[in-house]
Amino acid sequence: MLLKKWILCAAACVVIAPSSFAFQQEYNDSYPKNLGIDVLEYVFEISVSDDTDIIRGQATVDARYVEGGQSSFRLDLIQAKEELEGKGMSVQSVTMNGESLTFEHTDDQVFVDLGMEVPAGKRIQLTFAYEGNPAAGLKIGPNKYGDRGFYSDNWPSRVRNWLPTVDHPYDKAMTEMIITAPAKYQVASNGNIAEVSDMGEGMRRTHYTNPVPTATWLYFMGVAQMAVQQVDTYGDVPIETWVYWQDRDAGFYDFAVPSKDVLAFYSDLVGPYVNKRLANIVSTGTPGGGMEAASTPAYAPSSVTGTRSRRWQHVIIHEIAHQWFGNAVTQHHWNDVWLSEGFATYYTLLFREHQYGHDNFIDGLKDSRQRIIDFYKENYDFQLVRPFIDDLNNVSGAMMYQKGAWTLHMLREKLGHDVYNTGIKTYYAEYMNKNAQTADLRRHLEEASGMNLEGYFNQWLFQGGIPHLEINWSQKRDGFEIHVEQTQDTYRFDLSVEVELVYEDGSVEMETIQVGEMGHFAGQNDSKLVDVVIDPHTRVLASWNVSNK
Numbered sequence: 350m351l352l353k354k355w356i357l358c359a360a361a362c363v364v365i366a367p368s369s370f371a372f373q374q375e376y377n378d379s380y381p382k383n384l385g386i387d388v389l390e391y392v393f394e395i396s397v398s399d400d401t402d403i404i405r406g407q408a409t410v411d412a413r414y415v416e417g418g419q420s421s422f423r424l425d426l427i428q429a430k431e432e433l434e435g436k437g438m439s440v441q442s443v444t445m446n447g448e449s450l451t452f453e454h455t456d457d458q459v460f461v462d463l464g465m466e467v468p469a470g471k472r473i474q475l476t477f478a479y480e481g482n483p484a485a486g487l488k489i490g491p492n493k494y495g496d497r498g499f500y501s502d503n504w505p506s507r508v509r510n511w512l513p514t515v516d517h518p519y520d521k522a523m524t525e526m527i528i529t530a531p532a533k534y535q536v537a538s539n540g541n542i543a544e545v546s547d548m549g550e551g552m553r554r555t556h557y558t559n560p561v562p563t564a565t566w567l568y569f570m571g572v573a574q575m576a577v578q579q580v581d582t583y584g585d586v587p588i589e590t591w592v593y594w595q596d597r598d599a600g601f602y603d604f605a606v607p608s609k610d611v612l613a614f615y616s617d618l619v620g621p622y623v624n625k626r627l628a629n630i631v632s633t634g635t636p637g638g639g640m641e642a643a644s645t646p647a648y649a650p651s652s653v654t655g656t657r658s659r660r661w662q663h664v665i666i667h668e669i670a671h672q673w674f675g676n677a678v679t680q681h682h683w684n685d686v687w688l689s690e691g692f693a694t695y696y697t698l699l700f701r702e703h704q705y706g707h708d709n710f711i712d713g714l715k716d717s718r719q720r721i722i723d724f725y726k727e728n729y730d731f732q733l734v735r736p737f738i739d740d741l742n743n744v745s746g747a748m749m750y751q752k753g754a755w756t757l758h759m760l761r762e763k764l765g766h767d768v769y770n771t772g773i774k775t776y777y778a779e780y781m782n783k784n785a786q787t788a789d790l791r792r793h794l795e796e797a798s799g800m801n802l803e804g805y806f807n808q809w810l811f812q813g814g815i816p817h818l819e820i821n822w823s824q825k826r827d828g829f830e831i832h833v834e835q836t837q838d839t840y841r842f843d844l845s846v847e848v849e850l851v852y853e854d855g856s857v858e859m860e861t862i863q864v865g866e867m868g869h870f871a872g873q874n875d876s877k878l879v880d881v882v883i884d885p886h887t888r889v890l891a892s893w894n895v896s897n898k
Contacts, residue, residue, distance in 0.1 A: 375736075376682060376684045376734060376735065376736050376737065377682060377684065377737060377738075378682050378683040378684055378737065378738040378739075378741065378744070379737070379738065379739045379740075379741060380517040380519075380683075380741060381423075382517065382519055382520075383423070383515075384415065384416075384519075385414065385415050385416030385419060386412055386413070386414055386415065386416075386419065386422065387412060387413045387414075387415050387520065388410060388411070388412045388514075388515050388520050388522045389411045389412060389413055389472070389522055389523065390410075390411040390522050390523040390524065390525070391408060391409070391410055391411075391512070391514065391522055391523075391524050391525070392408070392409040392411075392524075392525040392527070393406065393407075393408050393512055393524065393525065393526050393527065394406065394407040394408075394527040394529075395526070395527070395528050395529070395570065396528075396529040396530075397489075397499050397528070397529070397530045397531075397572055398530075398531070399497060399531055401482075402482045402483075402489045402490075403480055403481060403482050404480065404481065404482075404483065404487070404499075404511060405479075405480040406438075406477075406478075406479050406480065406511070406512070406513075407476060407477065407478050407479075408476070408477045408479070408512065408513045408514075409474060409475070409476045409477075410422075410424070410474065410475045410476075410477070410513075411472065411473075411474050412472065412473055412474075412475070413470070413471070413472045414467045414468070414469055414470065414471050414472075414473070415469065415470075416469055417466070417467065417468040417469035417470075417471075418466055418467075419466065419467055420462065420463050420464070420465060420466045420467065421460060421461060421462055421463060422460075422461045422463060422473070422475060423458050423459065423460050423461070424458065424459045424477070424513040424514060424515060425457060425458055425459075425509035425513070425514060425515065425516040426438050426440065426454065426457065426458070426459050426477075426479065426509055426512075426513040426514075427457045427483075427484060427485075427486075427509050427510045428454050428455075428457055429481050429482075433484040434484075435482070436481070436482045436483065436484035437481050437482070437483075437484050437510075438479050438480065438481035438483070438510075438511070438513075439454070439479060439480060439481050440452065440454045440459055440477060440478070440479045440513075441478045441479060441480070442477075442478045443459070443461050443475060443476070443477050443478075444475070444476045444478075445463070445473060445474065445475050445476070446474075450462060450463065450464065450475070451464070457509065459477065459513060461475060477513050479513065483510045483511040484510055485502070485507050485510045486501065486502060486503055486507035486508055486509070486510030486511045486512075487499060487500070487501050487502070487510065487511040487570070487634075488500050488501075488502050488633055488634045490633075492573065492593060492633045492650065493593075493633075493650050494593060494595050496573065496574055496593070497573070498534075498571070498572060498573030498574075498633055499530070499570065499571070499572040499573070500570070500571050500572075500573070500632045500633045500634030500635075500647075501568065501569050501570045501571070501632075501634050501642075502632075502634035502635065502636075502640075503565065503566045503567075503568060503569075504566050504640060505566050505683070505686075505741065505742060505744050505745065506566070506741040506742055506744075507566075507742070508565045508566060508568055509565075512565075512568065514565045514568075515565070516565045517564075517565070517683075517741075518564040518565070518566070518679045518680055518681070518682075518683070518784065519681050519682070519784055521562035521563055521564050521679060521782070521783075521784065522562060522563065523559060523560050523561065523562055523563070524539060524540070524557075524558075524559045524563060524568060525540075525543075525556065525557065525558050525559070526538040526539065526540075526556075526557045526559075526568075526570060527554065527555075527556045527557075528554070528555050528556075528557075528570060528572060529548060529552055529553070529554045529555075530552065530553060530555070530572045531551055531552060531553070532547060532551050532552060532553040533551075533574060534553075534572045534573055534574060534575075535572075535573065535574065535575040535577055535591070536553075536555035536570075536571070536572050537569065537570070537571040537572075537575075537591055537628060537630050537645055538555075538557035538559075538568075538569055538570050538571070538645065539557060539559040539563065539567070539568060539569050539642065539643045539644050539645055540557045540558050540559030540560065540561070540624070540625070540626065540643075540644060541557065541558060541559075541625055541626050542555065542556070542557055543556045543557065543558045544556035559643065559644070561623050561624055561643065561644075561677075561782060562782045562783075563643045563676070564676070564679045567641065567642050567643040567675075567676055568642070568643075569630075569642035569643070569645045569647060571591070571630055571632055571634075571645075571647070573593070573633075574593070574594050575591050575592060575593060575594060575630075575631075576591070576592050576593070576594045576596070576597035576600065576601070577589060577590070577591050578590045578601050580601075580604070580605055580608070580609075581608075581609050582609075583608075583609050583612040583613060583616075583622070583627070585625070586612065586622060586624070586625060586626060586627060587626050587627070588608050588609055588612075588627050588628075588629075589626070589627070589628040589629070590604040590605070590628075590629050590630075591628055591629070591630035591631065592604070592630075592631045592653055593631060593650070593653075596631065596653045598655070599653050599654065599655030600631060600653045602655055602657065603652065603653055603654060603655065603656070603657055603658070603661065604629045604665070606657065606662075607662060607665065607666065607700075607704065608627060608629060608665065608669060610700075610704065611665070611666055611669045611670075611700055612627065612669065614700050614703055614704075615669070615670060615672075615673055615696065615700075618696075618699070618770065618773075619673050619696075619773060619774060619777050620673070620774055620777040620778055620781060621781075622672060622673075623672070623676075623677045623781060623782060624643065624644035624672065625644070626644050626645075627644060627646075627669070627672075628644065628645045628646075629646055629648065629665065629668075630645055630646070630647050630648070631647070631648050631649075631650055631652060631653060632647035632648065632649075632650075633650065634647065635647040635648055635649050636649055637649060638664050639652075639664045639665070639667060639668040640668070641668045641671030641672065641675055641676060641693070643672070643676050644672070646665075646668035646669060646671070646672070647668075648661070648664060648665070648668070652664065663697060663701070666697045666700050666701070667693050667694065667697045668693075670692070670693040670696040670697055670700070671689065671693045673692075673696070673777065674688065674689055674692030674693055674696065675688075675689030675690070675692070675693060677777070677781050677782055678776070678777055678780045678781060678783070678784075678785050679783070679784050679785070680784065680785065680786070681784040681785065681786050682738075682786065683738050683741060683744040684734050684735050684736075684737075684738055685734060685785070685786055685787050686744050686745055686749050687733045687734065687749045687752075687753035687756070687787075687810070688753075688785060688786075688787065688790065689749075690745060690749040690750045690753055691733075691749060691750065691752070691753015691754050691756060691757060692753070692754075692757065693750075694717070694750040694751065694753060694754035695753070695754035695755075695757040695758060697713075698710050698713045698714060698717075698754065698758075701713060711887050714754075714755070714758060714887050715887060717750075717751040717754055717755060718751075718755065718887075718890060720747065720751045721748065721751050721752050721755065721815060721890065722815070722892045724747060724748060724751075725813075725814060725815050729813055729814050729837075729838070729839070730813035730814070730839075731746075731748060731813050732810065732811060732812055732813045733748060733749065733752055733753060733756070733809070733810045733811075734787055734810045734811055752809075752815075752890070755890045756809045756810065756890075758888075759805075759809070759888065759889065759890060760794065760802075760805070762888045763805070763845075764794065764797070764798045764800065765798075768797050768798045769794065769797070769798075771797045772793045772794035772795075772796070772797030772798065773793070773794075775793050775796070775797065776789065776790055776793035776794075779793070787806065787810060791803075791806050804843060808840075808841075808842050808843065809890075812840050813839075813840060814837055814839060814840035814842075815837070815842075815890055815891060815892065816835050816837060816841075816842040816844060816864075816890075816891040816892075817835065817836050817837045817891065817892045817893065818833055818834065818835060818836070818846070818864065818883075818891055818892070818893035818894075819833075819834050819836050819893070819894055819896075820832070820833050820834075820881070820883060820893055820894065820895045820896070821895075821896050821897075821898055822878070822881045822895070822896075822897055822898070823897065823898040824877055824878050824897075827873060828871060828872050828873040828874060829871070829872050829874065829878045830871045830872075831848070831862070831871075831872075831881065833846070833862060833864050835864065835865075841865070842864075842891075843863075843864075843865055844863075844864055844889055844891065845861050845862070845863050845864070845889070846861070846862050846864050846883060846884060846889050846891070847859060847860070847861050847862075847883075847884055847885060847886060847888060847889070848860050848861075848862060848881055848882065848883055848884075848885075849881070849882035849883075849885040850872075850878060850880075850881060851878070851879055851880040851881070851882065852874065852876040852877065852878055852879060853876050853877040853878075853879050854876040856876060859885075881895060881897075883895060
């Protein structure tokens with residue numbers, strides 16, 4: 350029987366004091382938010398044609414004035430201009446209660462003079478008539494088979510190229526999309542179909558209603574010749590596949606799974622699915638991978654392989670995870686985009702563990718950790734929650750995915766799975782169909798755990814870097830020593846590191862080392878120590894070197 354006794358030396362563990370951390374700061378992005386006005390619903394009426402790339406639109410905006418005393422209203426809409434080769438939108442009129450209002454379309458914004466001060470609590474409806482050839486946001490043209498189509502591409506702030514909106518996640522709204530298009534096309538959008546009517550002269554009107562408050566980047570329109578399959582249902586939620594008609598057989602095969610299992614898994618783990626439909630759709634407007642459009646997640650044309658490619662199955666899981674995180678619970682500022690991408694990435698891994706086994710989960714974590722390590726070799730000061738984001742078309746980046754996921758993973762391991770899950774469920778329940786910030790997540794996890802997580806959130810989200818550990822161990826006559834030191838140039842972390850001690854007689858023991866600046870640990874044993882394995886259960890985000898003196 351192995352007899353071992355740990356001796357904690359005088360310099361064993363210097364824990365970083367809270368004052369050593371970069372404290373959570375106030376943060377914001379450059380969007381001109383007006384919290385005194387709340388858009389409740391948009392009704393978009395869009396006409397598209399095969400004869401021209403010009404779209405004709407009418408947008409009716411239902412808004413409530415939270416604060417009184419304002420006499421104007423603004424929306425984002427990219428205007429036609431020379432530097433866009435004449436592309437962009439032109440507003441013909443703005444009306445309220447059938448009466449024309451004075452407006453100015455300048456600096457890609459529409460400013461409307463209401464002619465009165467609006468009292469708090471009052472709702473108004475404005476109707477904007479406009480038309481133009483979108484410079485971005487709505488891709489019009491041939492797909493890979495040469496067939497014409499119209500597909501939205503809104504991420505992250507491009508819906509303003511074709512729809513007049515408050516184009517920012519903080520102001521979520523319900524939507525209706527009424528699309529008139531050549532009758533040969535199928536039409537997809539958010540929510541559920543309320544009407545399909547032939548209008549004569551080869552045109553058809555398709556009306557979708559989406560009663561779920563939704564951020565603008567998640568609005569979707571797809572108009573093309575497509576093959577559509579009713580795959581299954583999850584409860585009363587229909588599950589559909591939409592692919593190019595030439596990809597019917599391969600696409601229907603690829604997208605038949607795993608949507609139903611994913612819906613069931615997240616509904617049980619997190620909370621209810623907020624939409625009444627899930628339609629996976631292949632879109633020319635999604636060139637790289639996937640996009641989490643509300644109830645209508647969109648995928649690149651290359652997603653259809655006919656093989657149920659594991660890579661593309663992971664994309665499906667990720668985009669459906671977004672229906673909970675990013676879509677139902679939406680970041681208030683773009684600075685908090687990790688609450689969308691980090692969650693979707695980590696919850697993809699959790700489903701992979703559920704569906705494919707623990708080894709698959711660990712492989713995904715290790716792959717993400719290596720990407721983070723490689724990234725920070727070149728971008729060491731990058732922090733997940735940045736103080737200010739100026740460019741609203743540059744809000745994300747790889748670390749929102751990988752480091753965001755690892756931040757959640759370490760929290761789950763730190764708090765325990767049950768406590769963590771309880772905190773996430775209450776967080777989701779409070780902010781479902783609303784907006785959240787990082788502090789809101791922290792509060793729910795602290796309430797679930799009874800722990801103060803200020804230091805944890807500060808070091809992983811509000812400062813740059815990741816820890817690098819130099820670990821030296823040596824065998825002595827009647828025991829051994831392990832020395833751990835953080836050696837990164839800047840930033841310090843308080844973290845726990847598991848070590849697996851492997852002895853000559855074949856026995857193995859686990860110990861957890863609390864690491865501050867450095868640690869010096871000594872142990873006594875009857876059998877010779879032959880190896881030290883760092884983080885055998887994949888629970889810590891760090892790089893390290895291990896040497897035996």
